[in-house]
Amino acid sequence: MEFTQGVRFDTLGLLPEIMRALQKKKIEESTPVQAGCIPPMREWKDVIAKAPTGTGKTFAFGIPIVEHIERGSEETEAVILAPTRELALQITGELRDLCAFLPGIRIVCLYGGAPIGRQIEALKKRPQIVVATPGRLSDHMKRRTVRLESVKTVVIDEADRMLDMGFIHDVTRILDKLRSRRNLGMFSATISREVMDISWVYQRDPEEITVQAKEENKPDILQYRLEVDQSEKVRTLAQIIRAEGLERVIVFCNTKGMVEMLTRLLQFEGLDADCIHGDIPQKKREAVMARFRRGELPVFIATDVAARGIDVDDVDAVFNYDVPQENEYYVHRIGRTGRAKRHGVAYTLVSDYPAKMRLDNIAKFTGNEIRSAHLDENGRLVKE
Secondary structure (H helix, E strand, O other): OEEOOOOEHHHOOOOHHHHHHHHHOOOOEOOHHHHHHHHHHHOOOOEEEEOOOOOOHHHHHHHHHHHHOOOOOOOOOEEEEOOOHHHHHHHHHHHHHHOOOOOOOOEEEEOOOOOHHHHHHHHOOOOOEEEEOHHHHHHHHHHOOOOOOOOOEEEEOOHHHHHHOOOHHHHHHHHHHOOOOOEEEEEEOOOOHHHHHHHHHHOOOOEEEEEOOOOOOOOEEEEEEEEOOHHHHHHHHHHHHHHOOOOOEEEEOOOHHHHHHHHHHHHHOOOOEEEEOOOOOHHHHHHHHHHHHOOOOOEEEEOOOOOOOOOOOOOOEEEEOOOOOOHHHHHHHHOOOOOOOOEEEEEEEEOOHHHHHHHHHHHHHHOOOEEEEEEOOOOOEEEO
16 A cells, blocks of 8 residues: 555544653654554554655554553563664654653663673563664573563564665564564565565565655755865865854765764864764764754764664754765765755765766766755855
8 A cells, every 4th residue: 555645643543642742742643654554553464664764664663562562561562673773772762752651661772782781681670662683682582581472563674774784584583483473564665575575474464555755755855066175175064064054964974084084173163073983882872873863963973884773853954075985875865854844955075076976976876956056255155
């Protein structure tokens, strides 16, 4: 079934406590993926949903899961698998928002790169919902520190990316062990052969929900290219942030070294900037990301891999300090602005001929219109 628009949440007959949580977040209307998935998942049906990133998938599976939790239960009733710790943490945060008026629901997040002892202590509190990366959940299952014999709902989020990252054996081992499962939800931006293989083996007559990236669902993003000398890139970036009054931006670089250098140079320019990449300790990465999510960090700099799973709805602009090496990276990068029906803007700085050719190729491949812009003699941005 194809969905192009949502419905009002107050027409879905949700729990009063969930409606209060949505009202607290000033959310009245569901997105298409929520309108498509909530009713069948509430009826314990399997679901396979193809939907672009940033379309509200967490609430699409989170609302039915929370509604199904038995009050006072001390058993784990739902497991949500995510490919990265960043996405797992983000899902956990959104579920906690959803449970703002349901204090009896306990959620734990399990992921690698964090002390396992602390997670074991959290599991002793008998959470009803476990959000986890497949590798760390497998570790806990081997240690018998997590009890999953009562799990009724399993969700695999970003299934295509999870399988691309080599988690297929972990995922299938986990699904094989969850014998009391009543329904399985699979959410994916693309339905690859590997995703279909999992569906064929583990789902029963799943409801298929497709959210097309039609005009109403496409991010509203103006895209600009600025051709500047390499020596002027930092100053140009800082000037645009100031001239346009941008309060929350993400800047992408292609390498860890460039991320580090650009962070220091922007700090030297007087901007409050911080960064994450694969070599930064997990605790520091989480602190930087939390600060950015809370709106306390105006300039967030990252590599493509490190920034996976960071979903913030109100990013003012995305900057490609380096033109991305892969066409798909460009789409993922700029998709971090213009979310939740807001307007977005993306700037790409081009300083040499190979970068110019690569950006031309990206524009052709993605079908995006990337307009030219420049700074005038007064440092103001002129969009052509």
